[in-house]
Amino acid sequence: MRGVVARWWSPAAYAAPGRRAVRVSLVAATGFYVFRYGLDRPVAATYALFTAIALGGLSRIPGTGRQRAAVLLRAVPLCWVLVVVGTALSVRTWSAAAGMLVVGFTLAFSAVGGPRAAGVAPGLQLLYILPSFPPYDPGSLGDRLIGTSAGVALLVAAEALLLAERAPPSYEERAAGAARTAAQCARRLAAPPHALTGADRAAAWEAGQALRPLHVPEAERPAGPGRRARALAHTGLATRTLLSRLTALGTGRGEPDPEVTAVLRAVAELAGATAGCLRSGPSPLAPYEALVAARARLSALSAGPCRGTGVLRFAPAVLRGHAAVLEVADAALAMGVAADLAVRGRHAALPVPPGRFWYATTWAPLLWGHRLRGHAGRRSVFFQNAVRIALALTAARVVAGVDTLPHGFWAMLATLTLTRTTMDATWHTVRLALSGTLAGALVTAGILALAGTDTRFYAVLLPVWMLIAFTVGPVRGVGWAQGLFTVLVALVFAQLAPPTWHLAEVRMLDVLVGSVIGAVFGVLAWPRGAHDELRYAAAELLRRAAEIVVATSASAAHGTAVAAPSGVPAGHRSLHRSVILAESAYAQFQSEPTHFGGRAPVAAPAAVDWQATLMAGHHTLWGSQRLLEPPHAVLGPVAAEALAGVGERVAGRMLLVSAALDPGGDTPSAPVPSIDVTFAEFAAEPPDAPRLYYATVSWLESLTADLARISSGPRAR
Incomplete structure (x- = not known):
């Protein structure tokens, strides 16, 4: 009883709806009364009122008032088109229904454009519904457009000027903070005692969590199809990867090589410069070039052996360390490029690798087309x-x-x-x-x-x-x-x-x-909403990932090429699409209630950490692209056989989890199997294994850890 009373009288619960109600009520009442009683134009009055209700009450546009006002301004021409089309097609029931089929699908499918497009779509639907009913009266179109325009104009003014909300930190600010944390971690690793403290690890974890989509307000999530949104999402993913790699390094392994220290210092400089770039600073060109040079020196130091030689210059433990530091450098370089793209677009100063940043030089309409094609199928929840x-x-x-x-x-x-x-x-x-x-x-x-x-x-x-x-x-x-x-x-x-x-x-x-x-x-x-589609998309993601794991391991072991003429490795486009479908299904799954009035849903989802599944897809893509970049060292026969074997074993574990997740498989209700992360092959040290071997094994080990988290993750969502 006390909880019910608290909910009824809690000011916090009514604060945001109350502000929205004041704006919508003021706009709707003003437009309605001015046209109905002041100008004696009831049609315009009706459209002014329902436009305010549609776009201010029915729509749920995320963001601050000024952000919502900007979305509404861009939607004004579309509002006019919908009123005109609805008026014209209301002449017959069949034409109005045909228009509703096309308009309804188009507006609902526009949710692929991100949270703002999804938020404004229901209100735009209502702006077509209202004029699509009798009486068929093209002569009133002028009043309908006047009322609609007045309603939008008043709502834009109210959103921008009345009861402004405090703006949350933008995604750029969050990424900049995470980059500064990464810079601090890299500096500590570059200086004695070459280890991270507990506070450093906690700060790195918190910075990475702040970039997870679930912890970012809808309006600030980089979810759109454009270049800037893709680059911002890429920045967040690269920064989270960098923090994870730095945390894994921070165990204190004695005095590192000077080349390792130089790489870590260059990583710190680039991370700090990237944070400045995200805060409208200059492009981090000089730190980027410094890290490229430092990385090249470390790579050349431990790149062997070459074909025809069987002597390794470093112990396996050193080669493992070099491989881990080079992974840190790769993540930092990707972060810098993505951040520069996000801030400056086509005018970015940093060189853009063609495969990983395929969208960098693509025309905006083509990026939209790519997003639409990716979801134009029955497996997309959109x-x-x-x-x-x-x-x-x-x-x-x-x-x-x-x-x-x-x-x-x-x-x-x-x-x-x-x-x-x-x-x-x-x-x-x-x-x-x-x-x-x-x-x-x-x-x-x-x-x-x-x-x-x-x-x-x-x-x-x-x-x-x-x-x-x-x-x-x-x-x-x-x-x-x-x-x-x-x-x-x-x-x-x-x-x-x-x-x-x-x-x-x-x-x-x-x-x-x-x-x-x-x-x-x-x-x-x-x-069943996103339940089955999420399981299917996750299963398909892991199947595609398993194929790439086998192909990449074989390429690293035997020096065979798996890249397509476009420069994108074979199978990566399919896995990328699977990741996109799984991410959209997961986002909808998060929004769907799991119970009603204390009753469990018809089919409760099994205990699966879906976020770990998505990260397994990302880690597969990134790791494969990095390992396939030339130049390649040649593995000896023992190392080659061992690497191909462990790759096939990890891929087999992926297929086991995929089969358990697939709702259309032979055992759709089977629990997700537990994955043992302590493969003996991970600790093996073949006598002819160069650094490439240990880099590939480290990648496979991280994928196995992702698989283990899938079945041991949260029991709800």
């Missing part, structure tokens, strides 16, 4: 969601048109807002929505019966009710939101036409129709 909502909205439009459902766009609005990505979530939402709508309809009937045709009463009550609805609804849930919104729309339409209590009846009928349609398509179209 594609599934777009198909589901487009079919549901089209069916609702057909039903509303064929049955001449009064206020049929309410049915479509219910379909849009109540359809969820899982069957359980949809049914649960529909039950709450119908209960809330029934309660709201009863309140509406009472208000209409008491107030009658006195529009002054409705005019006074509307802004107050909007403020309550947009504050309480998001906090108390879908039932409250639907009930409060039912009264709200009645207060609006009571000022546009003579009201009767039948308005409450129509509202209840529309929500019932829209809910049933949404529930039906929630059952028919991928009813």
Whole structure:
């Protein structure tokens, strides 16, 4: 009881919805009253109000007010197009439904563009739904556009100027902080006692965690398809890898070689310069060149043996250390290049390797095309969601048109807002929505019966009710939101036409129709949401990774080439696409509720650390690309055989985990097997093994650690 009361009266719970409610209510009421009573243009009044509700209330654009205002400004031309197309296609039910199918899919699928595109899409859907219903009146298009433009303009001003929120640290600031931490760790490793303290390790771990997508606000995540977003994501991944590699080095192994110390000092300088670059400083060109030179000296020192020689200049322990330091250098170089690309784009000063940074010189529309093609298939959760909502909205439009459902766009609005990505979530939402709508309809009937045709009463009550609805609804849930919104729309339409209590009846009928349609398509179209797709994508990722592990190990062991003419190693594009699909499925899986009213979901996911699965894909890509770069040392026969064998063994473990994750496999309910990370081959020291051998074994060992975390990870998500 005390918890319920605390939730009801907790100021923190209502702070953000309250600020949003003030902005939306002020804009909607201002636009509606100016056009309805000041200028006597009811059509413009309706569109001004519903534009504010659509883009300010229904849309969930992440970020600060100024960031949301920028998104809305860019969306203005699209708003006009949707109103024009909706008006033109409303001439016939079939044309309006066909338009709904195309528009609904396109807007929903635009979520592949990142959180902002996904957030504004529901509001844009409503801007097509509103004019797509009778009466077919092209003559009112001018008023519709005027009202829409006024609503957007007022909302942009309100978002930018009213009740501003504190901006969280940007991704660039987070990456810069992590780079500074990496610089500090590298300096400690370069100076006696050449080890990291417990505080250093804790700082490195915290800096890496701050760059994980789950710990970054949606508006700051580099999730878009453009060059800058890709480069920022690349910067974060490279920085996290650098911190991990530095932490692994910091065990104190005695006095290192001067060449090792020089590399670590150069890493520290580049990491510090990269942090400055991310804070709008100069390109880290000089530190980058210094690290390239230091890395080349260390690589040349321990590169042998060459073909025809069998004498190793260094002990195996030293070669392992050199391989680990070169991995640190590679991560630092990738971080510097990615950061320079993120800040300066095509004007970046650092040389860009063609394979790893394939997007650096690609035209922006082609990058968008690449993202769209990557998700244009039934295995993408973005594609599934777009198909589901487009079919549901089209069916609702057909039903509303064929049955001449009064206020049929309410049915479509219910379909849009109540359809969820899982069957359980949809049914649960529909039950709450119908209960809330029934309660709201009863309140509406009472208000209409008491107030009658006195529009002054409705005019006074509307802004107050909007403020309550947009504050309480998001906090108390879908039932409250639907009930409060039912009264709200009645207060609006009571000022546009003579009201009767039948308005409450129509509202209840529309929500019932829209809910049933949404529930039906929630059952028919991928009813388990991201659950199965995440398992399938993770299984496919590990299968592709296993192929690359075998090919890369064989290439390192025998000196065979696996690169395509484009310079991208064979199979890497397929694995890259698998990683993208798995990441999007994981993001949706994180947002889907796991229980309703204390009841467990129909099929609870097995204990899997999905983040470790994704990192296994990234580590496979990065490690393979690094090991395949020339020049290559030639392994002796004993080392070559040992390396090929351990590569096949690690790949076999990947396939075992993949088979357990695959929902369509022979044993889809089998638990993920535990992976032993103590392979005897990892500690082997063949007499003819050069540094390349130990670098490859270190990569395979890190992949085995990723596999072990997959089955021993968190028990929930």
